[in-house]
Amino acid sequence: MARLASGREATVLIDGNNFYASCEALMDPALIDRPLVVLSNNDGCIVSRSAAARALGIRMGQPWFQVKDALERRGVLVRSSNYALYADMSQRLMSVLEEWVEELEIYSIDEAFGLLHRPGPASDGSGDLTDWGRRLRRDVQRRLGLPVAVGIAATKVQAKLANRLAKAAGKGMGRGAGEGVFDLGAVADPDPWLEAVPIEDVWGIGRRLARWCRLRGVANARALRDLPSGELRHRCGVVGVRLQQELRGIACLPLERLPAAKRETCVSRSFSRPIDNLPQLREAVATYTCRAAEKLRRQRQRAGALTVFVRSSPFNGTSFYANAATITLPLASHDSAALLAAALPLAERLFNPHKPLQKAGVVLQQLQPETLLQHHLLVPQSPEQERRRRALMAVVDGLNRRYGSGTVQWAACGLHRPWAMRRGQLSRAATTRLADLPTVLALH
Amino acid sequence: MHAVMPDPSPEPSAEPFAGLSRRPSDPQLTLLGGLTAAERLRRWPLPLAGATVAAGFPSPADDYVEGRIDLNEVLIRHPSSTFFLRVSGDSMRDAGILDGDLLVVDRAIEPRAGLVVVAVIEGAFTLKHLHRHRGRWRLEAAHPAYPPLELGDGDDSRIWGVAIHAIHSL
Numbered sequence: 148m149a150r151l152a153s154g155r156e157a158t159v160l161i162d163g164n165n166f167y168a169s170c171e172a173l174m175d176p177a178l179i180d181r182p183l184v185v186l187s188n189n190d191g192c193i194v195s196r197s198a199a200a201r202a203l204g205i206r207m208g209q210p211w212f213q214v215k216d217a218l219e220r221r222g223v224l225v226r227s228s229n230y231a232l233y234a235d236m237s238q239r240l241m242s243v244l245e246e247w248v249e250e251l252e253i254y255s256i257d258e259a260f261g262l263l264h265r266p267g268p269a270s271d272g273s274g275d276l277t278d279w280g281r282r283l284r285r286d287v288q289r290r291l292g293l294p295v296a297v298g299i300a301a302t303k304v305q306a307k308l309a310n311r312l313a314k315a316a317g318k319g320m321g322r323g324a325g326e327g328v329f330d331l332g333a334v335a336d337p338d339p340w341l342e343a344v345p346i347e348d349v350w351g352i353g354r355r356l357a358r359w360c361r362l363r364g365v366a367n368a369r370a371l372r373d374l375p376s377g378e379l380r381h382r383c384g385v386v387g388v389r390l391q392q393e394l395r396g397i398a399c400l401p402l403e404r405l406p407a408a409k410r411e412t413c414v415s416r417s418f419s420r421p422i423d424n425l426p427q428l429r430e431a432v433a434t435y436t437c438r439a440a441e442k443l444r445r446q447r448q449r450a451g452a453l454t455v456f457v458r459s460s461p462f463n464g465t466s467f468y469a470n471a472a473t474i475t476l477p478l479a480s481h482d483s484a485a486l487l488a489a490a491l492p493l494a495e496r497l498f499n500p501h502k503p504l505q506k507a508g509v510v511l512q513q514l515q516p517e518t519l520l521q522h523h524l525l526v527p528q529s530p531e532q533e534r535r536r537r538a539l540m541a542v543v544d545g546l547n548r549r550y551g552s553g554t555v556q557w558a559a560c561g562l563h564r565p566w567a568m569r570r571g572q573l574s575r576a577a578t579t580r581l582a583d584l585p586t587v588l589a590l591h
Numbered sequence: 592m593h594a595v596m597p598d599p600s601p602e603p604s605a606e607p608f609a610g611l612s613r614r615p616s617d618p619q620l621t622l623l624g625g626l627t628a629a630e631r632l633r634r635w636p637l638p639l640a641g642a643t644v645a646a647g648f649p650s651p652a653d654d655y656v657e658g659r660i661d662l663n664e665v666l667i668r669h670p671s672s673t674f675f676l677r678v679s680g681d682s683m684r685d686a687g688i689l690d691g692d693l694l695v696v697d698r699a700i701e702p703r704a705g706l707v708v709v710a711v712i713e714g715a716f717t718l719k720h721l722h723r724h725r726g727r728w729r730l731e732a733a734h735p736a737y738p739p740l741e742l743g744d745g746d747d748s749r750i751w752g753v754a755i756h757a758i759h760s761l
Contacts, residue, residue, distance in 0.1 A: 174674075176751070177714035239671040290672035290699045292751070578674060587694055587709050587716040589680035591737050 157265045157276060157299055157332055158398070160306040161244055161283070162258035164294040164314065167195035170236045171226050173292040174577035174585055182223040186211050189417040189568045190227055227570035233257075235578045239291055247283050252402045260303055262402055265332065280313075280328030300331035303400045304393035307350035308368055312340055341369035341394075351390045356383060368394060412446070414439040415508025419569040421460060423503040425495065428457070430561030432494040433487055435509040437557055440483040441547070443511055444540060449479035451513030453486060455493040460505035468502035479515055482536050483543070486511070487559055666756050672699040674752065676709065676716060683707070683718050686733035688757040694718070696752040707754040712740070716751060 163169060167185040172178040182203055185195040192210045200223055205214070211225075218225070237256045245251050248261030265274040280297035287295050298310025313329035331337055347357045349368050359382060365371050372394040379387040389399040414435040422428050432455055443450060456471035472493040480486060490509060498504075546555045575583035667673045678692040686707055688694070694709070702708050704723040709716050710730055719730035719740070728742040742749065 176711040242671045584677045587676040589682040589718045
C-alpha cells in the first residue's frame with residue numbers, strides 16, 4: 148500500500164491522558180504518582196484513572212459501590228467529578244493548542260482536532276511531524292502540567308487511530324508506540340499498525356457494527372480498510388463508506404471550525420437516593436428545568452418543545468422502568484416560569500409510586516435564536532408583558548452569576564433537596580474560586 | 592418598539608401562517624424571514640447602550656480617552672498558564688512574601704537561579720528561592736532559621752511553577 152499521507156495537509160488529534168485524574172493531581176500534589184480514580188456524577192462509576200490506578204488493573208466504568216472496599220484496601224484515592232476545575236483546565240488546554248495548530252476543532256472537554264501543514268513528503272523525513280508533536284507535548288506539560296497524547300495522520304479517523312497508538316504502551320505494539328506521539332503518515336508501512344488496532348476501537352464503529360465486522364472476519368482497522376466498499380455501503384450506507392475512505396487516507400470529515408448552534412440542551416442527574424414520592428420528583432424536575440432555562444438564556448435561544456424523562460436504577464433488582472413525555476410549547480420560550488409550567492405536569496404523568504426513580508432529566512428541544520420569535524395567533528403576549536418577563540430573567544441570572552448559582556430560585560425547586568447529587572469526595576474549585584485556592588507552604 | 596404582531600384575523604386555512612406568506616407586500620403581515628436587515632433594524636431597533644447625546648460642546652478630553660489600568664494585564668503575562676495560590680507561613684519573609692499573601696504563579700516561565708519557585712516537597716506545594724550551588728539546583732528559604740534543600744538529578748519535575756507576584760492586602 149502506498150504512503151498514507153503524501154499531501155501537504157495532515158490532521159492531528161490531541162487529547163489529555165486521564166484528563167480528570169491529571170487535573171486533580173495538578174492542583175493537589177499529594178496525589179502525584181498515587182493511584183487515583185475519579186467518579187462520575189453522583190459518585191456512580193469510575194470515569195478516570197491515574198496511571199498508577201491503571202497499573203493496579205482498575206477498569207473504566209466500574210460502579211463505585213461494587214469496588215469501593217477493594218480499592219480502599221489497596222490505598223486507592225477517590226475524587227468526585229470537579230467540573231469547575233476540569234472546565235477551566237480544558238479552556239486553558241484549548242487556548243495553548245490554538246497556538247500550535249492553524250485550525251482547531253474542539254471535539255470534547257479534553258480532545259481537539261487540528262489541521263497541520265506537512266512541510267514535505269513524510270517518507271524522506273522532512274515531513275515527519277513526530278518531533279513537532281514532542282515539542283507540543285513538552286510545552287503543554289510545562290505550562291499546564293497536563294500529559295497529552297498526539298496522533299497525526301491524513302484524516303480524522305486515522306488521527307484517532309494514531310492517537311491510540313501514541314498511548315498504547317506494551318500490548319504487543321512495535322517500537323514507536325506508547326510514547327505520547329505517533330505520526331501514522333511517517334511510518335514506512337502503516338499496515339501492521341492498523342492491524343494492531345482492534346475493530347471495536349475504530350472511531351465511529353459502535354458495538355453492533357463491530358459485531359457485524361467480526362462475523363465477517365474483519366477484526367482490526369486494516370481489515371476494515373480493505374473490506375470491499377459495496378458490502379459496507381450495503382450495511383451502513385454512505386456513513387460507512389465515508390469512514391472507510393477516511394481509513395484509506397481520503398479526508399471526508401472536514402474540520403468543524405465553528406461549533407454548530409445547539410439544537411437541544413439537556414440537564415439530567417441521578418439522585419443521591421431513589422425518589423419514591425411526587426413532591427421530590429417535582430423538586431428535581433423543577434431544578435433541572437430552571438438550570439436548562441438558564442443555559443438557554445446564556446445561549447440566546449428559546450425552546451419550542453420540552454421533554455422530561457425518568458428512569459429507575461438498573462441495579463436495584465426490581466423491574467426496570469424508564470419513561471419520557473414531551474410537550475410542544477404554544478410559544479417558544481426561555482422563561483423559567485413558562486418552562487416550569489410545561490415541565491411539572493409531565494413529571495406528574497411520569498411518576499409511578501411503585502417504581503422508585505434513580506434519574507430524571509429535562510431536554511429542551513427545537514431551539515431557535517432568541518431574535519426570531521414567532522408570535523402565535525392564539526397565544527397573545529403583550530409586548531409589555533414580554534419586556535417585563537425578560538427583565539425579571541435578566542435580574543435572576545445576574546444575581547446567580549454574581550453571588551453563586553441558586554442565590555435566587557423558584558420555590559418549586561425546593562430548599563433541602565435530599566435527592567440532590569452526591570459528590571462526597573469533591574476537591575475544591577482550585578482555579579476558579581478565591582476561597583478555594585490551594586495553599587503553598589512557607590514553613591520550612 | 593416590538594415585533595409586529597400578525598393580524599389576528601387571517602384567512603381561513605389549514606396552516607395558520609399560509610395566508611400570511613401569500614401577501615408579502617402587506618407590511619403588517621410579512622414574516623420575519625422575508626425582511627431585509629435594514630427592515631429588521633427599522634422594526635426592531637437595538638437599544639444603544641449608554642449612547643447619550645450631549646447637546647452642548649464636545650468634551651475636550653474625547654481625543655485622549657484610554658483604557659483604565661487593568662490589574663490583570665499588569666500581573667498576568669500568560670493567562671492560560673497562570674495559577675493563584677495562598678501563602679501559609681513566614682519562611683519567605685525576607686523575600687517580601689508574607690503569611691496569607693495571594694501568590695501569582697506562572698508555569699510558562701523557565702525556572703532560573705534567583706527566582707522564587709513553587710516546588711512539590713513531600714506532597715505539598717512549598718515556596719522557595721531557587722539557587723545554583725556546585726552544579727546542582729538548591730531550594731532555599733528566605734529565612735535564616737531554615738536549611739537549604741539540594742535537588743537530585745531527576746528532581747527538576749519538582750519545580751511546579753515560578754512565582755511572579757505576591758499580592759499583600761493591608
